[in-house]
Structure formats: structure tokens, C-alpha cells
Amino acid sequence: DADVTQTPRNRITKTGKRIMLECSQTKGHDRMYWYRQDPGLGLRLIYYSFDVKDINKGEISDGYSVSRQAQAKFSLSLESAIPNQTALYFCATSGGRAYNEQFFGPGTRLTVL
Amino acid sequence: AQSVTQLDSQVPVFEEAPVELRCNYSSSVSVYLFWYVQYPNQGLQLLLKYLSGSTLVKGINGFEAEFNKSQTSFHLRKPSVHISDTAEYFCAVSEMDNYGQNFVFGPGTRLSVLP
Numbered sequence: 001d002a003d004v005t006q007t008p009r010n011r012i013t014k015t016g017k018r019i020m021l022e023c024s025q026t027k028g029h030d031r032m033y034w035y036r037q038d039p040g041l042g043l044r045l046i047y048y049s050f051d052v053k054d055i056n057k058g059e060i061s062d063g064y065s066v067s068r069q070a071q072a073k074f075s076l077s078l079e080s081a082i083p084n085q086t087a088l089y090f091c092a093t094s095g096g097r098a099y100n101e102q103f104f105g106p107g108t109r110l111t112v113l
Numbered sequence: 114a115q116s117v118t119q120l121d122s123q124v125p126v127f128e129e130a131p132v133e134l135r136c137n138y139s140s141s142v143s144v145y146l147f148w149y150v151q152y153p154n155q156g157l158q159l160l161l162k163y164l165s166g167s168t169l170v171k172g173i174n175g176f177e178a179e180f181n182k183s184q185t186s187f188h189l190r191k192p193s194v195h196i197s198d199t200a201e202y203f204c205a206v207s208e209m210d211n212y213g214q215n216f217v218f219g220p221g222t223r224l225s226v227l228p
Contacts, residue, residue, distance in 0.1 A: 040220055040221075041220055042218040042220040043157075101147070101162060102216055107156050
């Protein structure tokens with residue numbers, strides 16, 4: 001079983017809809033991250049969380065919100081999706097002795113029409 | 114704040130030829146350095162990392178990278194590539210004094226291995 005899972009893997013939605021992307025991990029890590037990937041831009045950090053009560057904005061947090069429901073779960077929400085949020089979204093974790101390395105989920109491909 | 118530059122957005126190379134993917138970084142403090150690989154329709158997988166010690170780091174699938182502090186570079190090399198190495202490669206940097214909370218990725222280099 002994968003250590004970091006993301007649901008859904010693919011989603012097509014319309015402008016103005018609310019969307020939630022979910023991430024779960026079984027690695028026991030305390031830190032979790034959400035990135036978006038766009039061609040030619042690499043990965044950019046949206047939000048990160050170092051424990052259940054800690055939420056921090058990343059480089060491009062506008063238009064997004066997150067919730068850390070438990071140590072193992074970190075969800076990303078788009079309250080009102082817009083077309084330029086079409087991207088590949090990745091969840092990542094770090095922690096324990098591997099605090100300086102990030103482990104990635106398989107990604108969610110989101111298309112906003 | 115740190116930044117990462119990958120000068121080559123695309124690198125085509127013939128099978129069994131050597132390849133070097135370039136990465137330069139900018140930071141005012143000491144850093145950890147990483148190379149990740151993304152195969153088509155998959156997430157990112159760690160290839161190798163430099164934390165401390167020897168500046169020549171060996172990773173999976175025959176890749177290696179050398180940390181050059183004076184040139185602020187961490188170039189990735191493989192002496193003989195295979196078709197299966199076709200993927201996108203990302204260099205990333207994390208500042209030591211932030212314990213990895215500032216993890217910055219380069220824009221990526223798409224390696225295409227031709228038969």
C-alpha cells in the first residue's frame with residue numbers, strides 16, 4: 001500500500017464550484033504539504049502544516065484553504081474554483097529522522113472548465 | 114530566501130550516451146540539496162540527496178550528483194542512459210536553519226532518451 005495517498009486522482013469541475021482534495025499518510029510524519037505543479041514552473045507550495053494545530057501559508061495560498069483533520073490527514077479546498085487553478089496537485093509529508101526529505105503522493109489532476 | 118535554477122528545460126539524448134542535468138541554487142545559508150524524478154503520470158520520487166559529508170552523492174538507477182559550494186551547483190549525471198530514464202527531473206533546495214520547512218523546487222528538466 002502507498003504511504004501517501006490522494007483522492008481523487010482526477011477531477012473535472014466547473015468554474016465557481018467548491019472542490020476538496022484529500023491526502024492521507026501512513027508514514028507517521030508530523031509535517032504535511034500541498035503543492036501545485038504547472039508546466040515550466042516546477043512545484044509551488046500552497047500550504048503546509050507541522051502538526052494538527054499548525055497551518056501556514058505557502059507561496060501561492062490565495063484562493064485555497066486547508067484543514068488538518070488529524071496527524072494523518074490534510075485536505076485542500078478550493079472554495080470557488082477558477083480555470084487558472086487547473087493544475088496537478090501534490091501532497092507531501094516529512095518527519096521523524098527524515099525531516100529534511102519530502103515524500104510525495106501520486107498527485108491529483110484537477111481541471112476547471 | 115533560496116531559489117533554484119535549472120537552465121535546461123528539455124534535454125534530448127540518445128540511449129547509452131552520458132547526460133548531465135544542471136542545477137544552480139542561491140541561498141544565504143547552508144542548504145540541503147535534492148534531485149527528484151517524475152515519471153509520466155506519476156508522483157515525485159527521490160533520486161538522491163546531499164545533507165553533509167562527501168560532495169559526490171550516489172543515488173538510485175545509476176545517477177550521481179556533485180555538490181560544488183563555490184559554484185553553488187548540484188549537477189546530476191549518468192554515464193549511460195536508458196529509454197526508461199525518460200522523465201522530468203527536479204532539483205530542490207532546503208535551508209538547514211529552517212529544518213526543511215522552506216523546500217524550493219526548480220522548474221524541472223525534461224529528459225528524453227531516444228533510441
